[in-house]
Amino acid sequence: MARCPASGLIPMLLLGMAAIGGAITDARAQDNATSSATPPNPSLFAPPVPPVVSTGPLTFAPLVRQVGPAVVNIAVAQDSHTTTSRQPLPPSVKGTPFEHKFRERMRAHGEEMLGAGSGFLIDPSGVIVTNAHVVGGADLITVSLADGTEFPAHLVGSDDLTDIAVIQIHAPHPMPFVPWGDSRLVNIGDWIMAAGNPFGLGSSVTAGIVSARGRDIGTSPFDDFFQIDAPINPGNSGGPSFNLGGQVVAVNTAIVSPTGGSVGIGFGLPSEIVAPIVEELRHNGHIDRGWLGVTLTDGSGHDGVQIVGIDRNGPAMKAHLHIGDVITAVNDEPIDTSRMLIRSIAAKRPQSTVVLHIRRHHEALSLPACVGHRPDEDMDD
Known part of the structure; x- marks a missing residue:
C-alpha cells in the first residue's frame, strides 16, 4: 500500500500489511571462496585503537521486558452488513498461519477484515497512539495486548497530514504505558529499538541505529522523519521506536522497499512532532492548523x-x-x-x-x- 509515488523502482510504503515471501540462499560456495583467498597483509592496516563507543547493550532483554506490555496489536475491520461488496482477505494474513484464525473470526462476527498494525499505550486509562492509515475507514477496531487479552477500541481523533491517530480502550484496571522521550536529544548513530506486529505474526522487536534525521519523504509539508535501520516491515505501522531508556522517540510510519519487505530503510516520525499532535487529538479530536x-x-x-x-x-x-x-x-x-x-x-x-x-x-x-x-x-x- 503505497503512501507516495514510487521513486524510480523503489516505492515508499506505508507499514501496512503484505504477504510473506522471500528466498533462502546457500552461502557455502561463498564461504569456500572466502576461506581459500590469500590473507591480507597486516601492514595494510593501522594499529588498533580504543573504540569510540566504549559501552553498549549486551542484551535488549531488560528493555523489552520494561516496554513490551505497553505495545499493542491493532486489527481493523468493517461491518459486513454495511459494506456493499466483499473485501478480500488482507495480504498480511493470506498464506500465513493466521489465515484460518482470521477467516473463522470474520465468519463468527460478520466482519470484513481490512488489515492490522501496531500501537502503544501512553496512559493507564487506555489511550493508544497509532498511525492514521492503520485505523482509517474502520468500523471495528480490536486491540490485543501482549498477553493476548483483546479489547474493542474507538477512534478519538486522527490527523492525516502527520498520519497520527489516537484510539481508546476501556479496561477494567490501569494499563501499562510508556512515556515520551525527547527526540531532539537523539543523535545519528544512537541505538534505537522498534516494536510492533510485522506481517501479523504478533509482537516482536528489532534493534538498530538512527541513520539520519530530518528526512522528507514527500508525504506532507510536515515530513521530518528519523531514518532508522532497525528492520521494520508491513504491520509495524504505528508502533513505537524506543531509546535505551525505554522512552518513545518516534512512531514507525513508512519504509522504502522494492519488495514490500524491509531493506533496512525505515522512517519514524519524531516524538517532538507527535506528542503535541496526540495531546490536541485527545482533547479536541482534530487538529486546527x-x-x-x-x-x-x-x-x-x-x-x-x-x-x-x-x-x-x-x-x-x-x-x-x-x-x-x-x-x-x-x-x-x-x-x-x-x-x-x-x-x-x-x-x-x-x-x-x-x-x-x-x-x-x-x-x-x-x-x-x-x-x-x-x-x-x-x-x-
Missing part, C-alpha cells in the same frame, strides 16, 4: 521565501502581501525555507495575529496578519 493562503518558492537568491501566488480570499491578501514579496521572519522567528514558513504558520492558532517581516523590492516592511483556518485540502500554506 493556521493558514496564510500563499504559494511559495525557495531559491530566490535571498534569505527567506518568495511569494509566487496569493489566495484571493486568504489572510495574506487581507494583510496586503504582494506576489514577489520575500518573507524573512514570522514574529521573531527567521524563515529560510518554505517548509519552515508552512510549519511556523500551521503551529499558530487560527484567528491569532502574527507579524510578517518581508522584503519588497529593496524595502523592509513589517505587516500584521490574522492567521486563518487551514482548509482540509492540502495547500502550500
Whole structure:
C-alpha cells in the first residue's frame, strides 16, 4: 500500500500489511571462496585503537521486558452488513498461519477484515497512539495486548497530514504505558529499538541505529522523519521506536522497499512532532492548523521565501502581501525555507495575529496578519 509515488523502482510504503515471501540462499560456495583467498597483509592496516563507543547493550532483554506490555496489536475491520461488496482477505494474513484464525473470526462476527498494525499505550486509562492509515475507514477496531487479552477500541481523533491517530480502550484496571522521550536529544548513530506486529505474526522487536534525521519523504509539508535501520516491515505501522531508556522517540510510519519487505530503510516520525499532535487529538479530536493562503518558492537568491501566488480570499491578501514579496521572519522567528514558513504558520492558532517581516523590492516592511483556518485540502500554506 503505497503512501507516495514510487521513486524510480523503489516505492515508499506505508507499514501496512503484505504477504510473506522471500528466498533462502546457500552461502557455502561463498564461504569456500572466502576461506581459500590469500590473507591480507597486516601492514595494510593501522594499529588498533580504543573504540569510540566504549559501552553498549549486551542484551535488549531488560528493555523489552520494561516496554513490551505497553505495545499493542491493532486489527481493523468493517461491518459486513454495511459494506456493499466483499473485501478480500488482507495480504498480511493470506498464506500465513493466521489465515484460518482470521477467516473463522470474520465468519463468527460478520466482519470484513481490512488489515492490522501496531500501537502503544501512553496512559493507564487506555489511550493508544497509532498511525492514521492503520485505523482509517474502520468500523471495528480490536486491540490485543501482549498477553493476548483483546479489547474493542474507538477512534478519538486522527490527523492525516502527520498520519497520527489516537484510539481508546476501556479496561477494567490501569494499563501499562510508556512515556515520551525527547527526540531532539537523539543523535545519528544512537541505538534505537522498534516494536510492533510485522506481517501479523504478533509482537516482536528489532534493534538498530538512527541513520539520519530530518528526512522528507514527500508525504506532507510536515515530513521530518528519523531514518532508522532497525528492520521494520508491513504491520509495524504505528508502533513505537524506543531509546535505551525505554522512552518513545518516534512512531514507525513508512519504509522504502522494492519488495514490500524491509531493506533496512525505515522512517519514524519524531516524538517532538507527535506528542503535541496526540495531546490536541485527545482533547479536541482534530487538529486546527493556521493558514496564510500563499504559494511559495525557495531559491530566490535571498534569505527567506518568495511569494509566487496569493489566495484571493486568504489572510495574506487581507494583510496586503504582494506576489514577489520575500518573507524573512514570522514574529521573531527567521524563515529560510518554505517548509519552515508552512510549519511556523500551521503551529499558530487560527484567528491569532502574527507579524510578517518581508522584503519588497529593496524595502523592509513589517505587516500584521490574522492567521486563518487551514482548509482540509492540502495547500502550500
